[in-house]
Amino acid sequence: xxNNTARFDAARxxxxxxxxxxxxxxxxxxxxxxxQNSAEIQRKGLEIKPFITNPKAVEKCVRYxxxxxxxxxxxxxxxxxxxxxxxxxxxxxQEINRMFGPKGSAxxxxxxxxxxxxxxxxxxxxxxxxxxxxxxxQMMNYIKKAFAPASCLVLLNEHPxxxxxxxxxxxxxxxxxEVGPQxxxxxxxxxxxxxxxxxxxxxxxxxxxxxxxxxxxxxxxxFRVLERMDYPRDANGNIIAMVHPNLQDCxxxxxxxxxxxxxxxxxxxxxxxGSSTVYPTFINEAAYYEKQQAFVTTRRETLAASAISKTTK
Amino acid sequence: xQVDEPVRLPRLSxxxxxxxxxxxxxxxxxxxxxxxxxxxxxxxxxxASLLMLLSNPRAVQQCTRYxxxxxxxxxxxxxLNGPASxxxxxxxxxxxxLNNLLGPKGSRAxxxxxxxxxxxxxxxxxxFIAYSDxxxxxxxxxxxxxxxxxxxxxxxxxxxxxxxxxxxxDSIGKHGFAMEIGPQPHGCVKSNIYTAMREGVQHxxxxxxxxxxxxxxxxxxxxxxxxxxxxxxPRDGETRNITAAIHPRLQDRDFCLLRPGExxxxxxxxxxxxxxxxxxxxxxxxxxxxxxxxGIALSLARKRRVTVPSIHVQTxxxx
Numbered sequence: 001x002x003n004n005t006a007r008f009d010a011a012r013x014x015x016x017x018x019x020x021x022x023x024x025x026x027x028x029x030x031x032x033x034x035x036q037n038s039a040e041i042q043r044k045g046l047e048i049k050p051f052i053t054n055p056k057a058v059e060k061c062v063r064y065x066x067x068x069x070x071x072x073x074x075x076x077x078x079x080x081x082x083x084x085x086x087x088x089x090x091x092x093x094q095e096i097n098r099m100f101g102p103k104g105s106a107x108x109x110x111x112x113x114x115x116x117x118x119x120x121x122x123x124x125x126x127x128x129x130x131x132x133x134x135x136x137x138q139m140m141n142y143i144k145k146a147f148a149p150a151s152c153l154v155l156l157n158e159h160p161x162x163x164x165x166x167x168x169x170x171x172x173x174x175x176x177x178e179v180g181p182q183x184x185x186x187x188x189x190x191x192x193x194x195x196x197x198x199x200x201x202x203x204x205x206x207x208x209x210x211x212x213x214x215x216x217x218x219x220x221x222x223f224r225v226l227e228r229m230d231y232p233r234d235a236n237g238n239i240i241a242m243v244h245p246n247l248q249d250c251x252x253x254x255x256x257x258x259x260x261x262x263x264x265x266x267x268x269x270x271x272x273x274g275s276s277t278v279y280p281t282f283i284n285e286a287a288y289y290e291k292q293q294a295f296v297t298t299r300r301e302t303l304a305a306s307a308i309s310k311t312t313k
Numbered sequence: 314x315q316v317d318e319p320v321r322l323p324r325l326s327x328x329x330x331x332x333x334x335x336x337x338x339x340x341x342x343x344x345x346x347x348x349x350x351x352x353x354x355x356x357x358x359x360x361a362s363l364l365m366l367l368s369n370p371r372a373v374q375q376c377t378r379y380x381x382x383x384x385x386x387x388x389x390x391x392x393l394n395g396p397a398s399x400x401x402x403x404x405x406x407x408x409x410x411l412n413n414l415l416g417p418k419g420s421r422a423x424x425x426x427x428x429x430x431x432x433x434x435x436x437x438x439x440x441f442i443a444y445s446d447x448x449x450x451x452x453x454x455x456x457x458x459x460x461x462x463x464x465x466x467x468x469x470x471x472x473x474x475x476x477x478x479x480x481x482x483d484s485i486g487k488h489g490f491a492m493e494i495g496p497q498p499h500g501c502v503k504s505n506i507y508t509a510m511r512e513g514v515q516h517x518x519x520x521x522x523x524x525x526x527x528x529x530x531x532x533x534x535x536x537x538x539x540x541x542x543x544x545x546x547p548r549d550g551e552t553r554n555i556t557a558a559i560h561p562r563l564q565d566r567d568f569c570l571l572r573p574g575e576x577x578x579x580x581x582x583x584x585x586x587x588x589x590x591x592x593x594x595x596x597x598x599x600x601x602x603x604x605x606x607x608g609i610a611l612s613l614a615r616k617r618r619v620t621v622p623s624i625h626v627q628t629x630x631x632x
Binding site: 029189242265284 | 343344346347353376434496498499500501502503504505507508511554555558559560561564579581600602603605606
């Protein structure tokens with residue numbers, strides 16, 4: 001039904017970001033590889049730019065130097081004055097916005113893939129920032145089907161308070177790719193290869209779309225972010241418990257009211273007190289201790305995406 | 314049947330448990346903090362005093378391995394006794410402080426036993442790491458933990474380094490070992506890893522109490538893994554960036570026997586790099602994050618069975 005087909009311009013300009021967090025090694029390694037030899041990522045009629053977003057953090061193998069680059073793309077930061085006086089990552093955000101944005105404008109890149117790793121047992125996860133982006137939903141549907149029977153899940157973070165200003169958000173269609181578990185600073189072969197494969201499927205989708213393929217309406221199962229759960233802390237703010245062994249590594253599995261959630265350092269169990277079953281993820285991500293997050297809760301939803309095809313001139 | 318007399322060893326009057334020698338190895342950090350709580354500082358019941366401390370508080374505060382230089386390489390005699398300087402790296406200054414507190418290394422005043430708590434990203438289970446394969450105290454503690462924690466994979470690793478060259482914190486005590494538990498990402502605490510460390514330390518304390526009060530510990534065999542060599546990643550000639558990752562068939566298989574010709578690395582273009590050595594050796598510290606900068610992808614060891622004699626504390630008449 002042509003009336004309900006969403007039309008998008010061909011996606012001509014695509015970027016692949018690695019090293020947004022300098023110690024998340026799959027993306028750093030893949031982007032460095034492709035900057036040396038881009039044969040693997042080339043597609044006809046498509047400009048694909050691999051790019052290291054935070055080179056100083058990559059050099060030191062740390063998440064960030066002054067401030068988290070993947071939280072830095074706020075309007076306030078992007079328009080801040082101060083040049084060299086600004087925190088390194090704010091300067092980088094402005095530079096990236098110039099090169100790949102400006103965010104929100106017609107000149108911005110069509111798609112940016114931002115490559116991340118997590119210490120959480122999340123497997124392959126695609127991160128979606130808008131439930132209304134039919135192009136992204138269709139892409140994620142395509143990737144999931146192409147990757148099957150291996151699992152690739154979709155995390156939707158549209159929560160007004162919990163969503164954040166990512167590097168990829170300068171593009172019209174931002175796509176986060178998160179693969180774990182992998183310790184920071186470590187390169188695991190299986191994690192690296194999985195990321196490489198899902199990216200290949202993503203580029204294939206864009207290629208097919210640009211060649212004029214019409215993608216019929218589809219539904220996509222997503223996990224929508226509900227709430228951030230912090231570690232229990234004492235009066236001085238010190239963590240007093242760890243993720244419970246029953247919850248550790250159980251990303252995407254149901255957490256029911258009354259289930260074990262944390263274990264104190266002297267062995268007592270703290271139970272989940274919510275009123276309904278939730279699906280936790282980002283369980284025990286090392287980088288989130290300082291962000292007061294032990295895990296996030298999600299609920300399962302099915303999103304509908306309209307048919308899409310390329311605009312014709 | 315002839316029964317050999319137990320070896321007599323001096324009482325272990327002063328024991329130290331150290332966490333946070335690397336500031337992002339969190340099981341030891343949280344365990345020491347927990348043990349330091351007033352409600353947890355109970356009497357052991359034996360003539361032993363227990364010192365608990367965070368070795369590298371600045372690195373702990375920043376949740377980083379080290380601030381200027383790796384603290385656990387700063388305990389050689391040369392570094393400890395070198396010239397004092399204003400601009401010295403923080404860790405050298407701190408190593409000298411720890412040597413004053415727990416040592417001096419090599420002297421009669423040194424603590425009797427140091428247990429230094431570590432985590433690794435490698436799938437090593439619980440390991441003791443020691444400079445000697447004939448320190449009967451460490452080997453007996455290891456045997457005791459093996460018996461008390463039969464479900465925990467446990468190995469004894471020996472670094473054949475002389476007293477003159479020994480560089481780690483545990484070398485300050487008259488007896489010492491590192492308790493290394495993995496896999497755990499740095500900057501993270503996993504409850505099963507923390508619990509294994511907590512139990513291991515408790516069993517060690519129980520053993521020390523028992524030993525000091527005159528128990529005889531029967532001897533027996535212990536398999537010891539002696540470090541032979543390290544293997545680095547293949548690297549790009551110019552940039553020195555790694556060009557391969559640990560092969561998926563080797564990843565997480567710490568203490569497997571690696572035979573000549575078996576897969577070692579997988580390059581980014583998918584080729585397998587094979588182990589070229591002449592001798593089958595046991596792989597460990599496979600893919601430890603902190604060792605990338607030290608040029609170590611994995612370490613290789615020989616295994617041999619050591620016969621540990623029975624031991625008994627020296628009585629007053631014998632001292």
